[in-house]
Amino acid sequence: MTLIPTLSTDFLTPLYRFILLHHRQTLTHTVPCQTQDYDLIARYRLMFKPHSNTIKAIRSRLLDWYDQNARSLPWRPASPTSAPIPPYYTLVSEAMLQQTQVATVIPYFHRFLETFPTLETLANADEQQVLTLWQGLGYYRRARNLHACAKTIITEHNGIIPSDIDSLLALPGIGQYTAGAIASIAFNQPAPILDGNVIRILSRIFFITDPTDHTPVKKQLWLLADQLVPAPVSTDFRPGDYNQSMMELGALICSPRNPKCDTCPIQKLCKAYADGSPESLPVTLPKSKPRPVNHHILAITHPSQPNTYLLEQRPPTGLWSNMYQLPTLELNHSKDIATDQLAAYAQKHLKIKPQAITPLKTFKHQTTHLTITFHLHAITPAFIPSQLKPKTQWRSLDKLADLPFSNPQLKAIKAMN
Numbered sequence: 001m002t003l004i005p006t007l008s009t010d011f012l013t014p015l016y017r018f019i020l021l022h023h024r025q026t027l028t029h030t031v032p033c034q035t036q037d038y039d040l041i042a043r044y045r046l047m048f049k050p051h052s053n054t055i056k057a058i059r060s061r062l063l064d065w066y067d068q069n070a071r072s073l074p075w076r077p078a079s080p081t082s083a084p085i086p087p088y089y090t091l092v093s094e095a096m097l098q099q100t101q102v103a104t105v106i107p108y109f110h111r112f113l114e115t116f117p118t119l120e121t122l123a124n125a126d127e128q129q130v131l132t133l134w135q136g137l138g139y140y141r142r143a144r145n146l147h148a149c150a151k152t153i154i155t156e157h158n159g160i161i162p163s164d165i166d167s168l169l170a171l172p173g174i175g176q177y178t179a180g181a182i183a184s185i186a187f188n189q190p191a192p193i194l195d196g197n198v199i200r201i202l203s204r205i206f207f208i209t210d211p212t213d214h215t216p217v218k219k220q221l222w223l224l225a226d227q228l229v230p231a232p233v234s235t236d237f238r239p240g241d242y243n244q245s246m247m248e249l250g251a252l253i254c255s256p257r258n259p260k261c262d263t264c265p266i267q268k269l270c271k272a273y274a275d276g277s278p279e280s281l282p283v284t285l286p287k288s289k290p291r292p293v294n295h296h297i298l299a300i301t302h303p304s305q306p307n308t309y310l311l312e313q314r315p316p317t318g319l320w321s322n323m324y325q326l327p328t329l330e331l332n333h334s335k336d337i338a339t340d341q342l343a344a345y346a347q348k349h350l351k352i353k354p355q356a357i358t359p360l361k362t363f364k365h366q367t368t369h370l371t372i373t374f375h376l377h378a379i380t381p382a383f384i385p386s387q388l389k390p391k392t393q394w395r396s397l398d399k400l401a402d403l404p405f406s407n408p409q410l411k412a413i414k415a416m417n
């Protein structure tokens with residue numbers, strides 16, 4: 001299916017205009033479109049609207065498969081007859097599952113719920129405690145947003161998580177996907193979801209060969225997802241289970257590489273399978289390469305207290321904001337730096353005069369936009385200042401449990417221990 005426009009907008013007849021208006025009324029809450037895009041989207045939707053039998057078959061096959069194959073997960077009811085899971089569990093699990101594998105999330109989810117069993121306990125928590133519990137899971141903005149979200153729900157919604165898409169979207173850090181997931185899973189609302197798994201499955205079923213991260217194509221995918229999610233009038237009105245079946249199929253069967261098409265419940269409906277080319281989809285726009293930069297970590301030992309190092313707190317904005325670290329010089333380029341420049345940095349910014357600087361270890365860390373090479377140096381100070389700079393402190397490496405650190409900083413600390 002090609003979604004990039006090649007036809008004139010004259011294609012829209014009065015009948016199509018009528019349906020377009022209907023779309024506007026029904027989809028403004030679910031599809032983040034600019035008004036001028038609706039003509040384009042409606043045209044594609046009309047051209048490529050799946051047949052109602054196809055929609056029914058996809059839904060019923062996925063739901064049957066999900067009933068048999070859904071993994072038992074702590075944020076799902078143990079069985080269809082079990083008590084429903086609190087919406088708070090859905091809120092926490094959806095925040096944790098963004099860009100993170102289920103197996104990684106499970107122990108974090110348990111620890112988080114043990115410490116913050118209710119929305120109120122989370123809202124009343126200190127941010128450092130939330131970040132410390134999140135430590136190792138990465139993408140710390142999610143933790144801050146979840147914390148802010150809990151506070152907002154307490155103050156603006158009397159502590160009750162809203163069930164409608166508009167109110168969910170107004171909460172900190174809740175985007176279209178998370179709003180759809182919470183509305184459908186926790187409140188049985190017919191709201192679509194679209195993440196990497198769903199995009200992969202839809203692009204393969206409908207053989208969408210345009211780049212799925214191209215905005216008009218993405219909007220079309222939202223519309224496809226919206227058509228497929230069970231509507232209240234349908235016999236299989238289980239929007240939460242249907243959305244989870246898509247997530248589950250993407251995780252267990254329709255994987256990016258080596259999809260298990262032989263065991264796929266919707267194989268007979270899949271155009272990419274029929275074409276023999278599932279792995280070629282989805283197509284994405286060419287991405288710019290991550291920029292290489294160098295960060296120098298200074299492990300400065302206290303001259304008289306064993307295993308004690310200088311720590312600093314990061315600024316309140318930007319990468320790993322407010323988290324703790326061994327003092328780190330972040331260079332915005334990939335050029336090397338001389339030892340005397342490190343010494344000058346320590347003296348100017350930390351008031352520490354190094355006696356010796358010993359290179360210990362180099363390792364890489366990948367973020368979305370950066371390839372960071374970390375260089376760990378051991379520094380023995382010639383003397384230490386009587387008064388430390390604000391936001392710095394001496395700490396024994398045995399007593400760090402209450403402070404949040406990023407993964408590369410934990411790696412450096414482990415190397416020092």
Ligand code: SF4
Nearest residue numbers: 254261264267270278
């Ligand atoms: S048949 Fe294969 S490619 Fe198609 S949806 Fe199933 S697993 Fe994915």
